[in-house]
Amino acid sequence: MAVLYVCRGCDEVIYIFNRVGQDSFGLPTPSELRGRVSSKCPKCGRELGAPGINDVIIVKRGELRKILKKASGLL
Numbered sequence: 623m624a625v626l627y628v629c630r631g632c633d634e635v636i637y638i639f640n641r642v643g644q645d646s647f648g649l650p651t652p653s654e655l656r657g658r659v660s661s662k663c664p665k666c667g668r669e670l671g672a673p674g675i676n677d678v679i680i681v682k683r684g685e686l687r688k689i690l691k692k693a694s695g696l697l
């Protein structure tokens with residue numbers, strides 16, 4: 623299961639967590655991600671905030687592939 627962190631403003635994929643073991647950190651919380659990657663979206667400059675429960679979206683594998691294709695620069 624992959625977890626994508628997407629900008630609320632422009633839908634830019636900020637970070638992709640592919641699987642446990644991809645690095646030594648594990649699944650980052652949104653605040654950890656702000657510390658590790660950036661506190662702002664690299665595309666639109668929007669301040670990255672903590673997601674609410676309505677911001678979590680589960681997508682099917684096929685849809686994920688489309689999203690990943692768009693964000694392939696991050697993989």
Ligand SMILES: [Zn+2]
Pocket residue numbers: 629630631632633634663664665666667668
């Ligand atoms: Zn953005």
